[in-house]
Amino acid sequence: MFAYWIILYWIKITYKCRCTRKGPKIRYKDVQKLEIKPKYPYCQEKMIFVTMENVARFKGQEYCLHPKLQSTKNLVKWFRIWKDKHRVYEA
Numbered sequence: 001m002f003a004y005w006i007i008l009y010w011i012k013i014t015y016k017c018r019c020t021r022k023g024p025k026i027r028y029k030d031v032q033k034l035e036i037k038p039k040y041p042y043c044q045e046k047m048i049f050v051t052m053e054n055v056a057r058f059k060g061q062e063y064c065l066h067p068k069l070q071s072t073k074n075l076v077k078w079f080r081i082w083k084d085k086h087r088v089y090e091a
Contacts, residue, residue, distance in 0.1 A: 026063070028079040030055055036076070048072055 033051040048065045052058035065072040 026075055028075055028082050031079050034079050
């Protein structure tokens with residue numbers, strides 16, 4: 001019985017770390033928040049989560065994107081450039 005619970009826990013953990021979906025075509029300007037989670041002992045790849053703006057098509061949805069896809073790499077690159085350019089500095 002104990003082994004059964006360990007297997008279920010392992011499946012739950014390994015399932016959490018997989019971002020295999022490409023997701024819809026996402027423009028960097030539609031992204032509200034970008035989170036890059038580091039590699040964990042149970043996960044071989046970093047995880048990239050994007051939370052979308054409340055625009056008509058996405059309505060604040062969150063997507064987990066595969067980190068090795070070129071489209072994801074481009075999205076992260078352009079989102080960071082855009083955020084730095086439009087950053088509001090408070091006095």
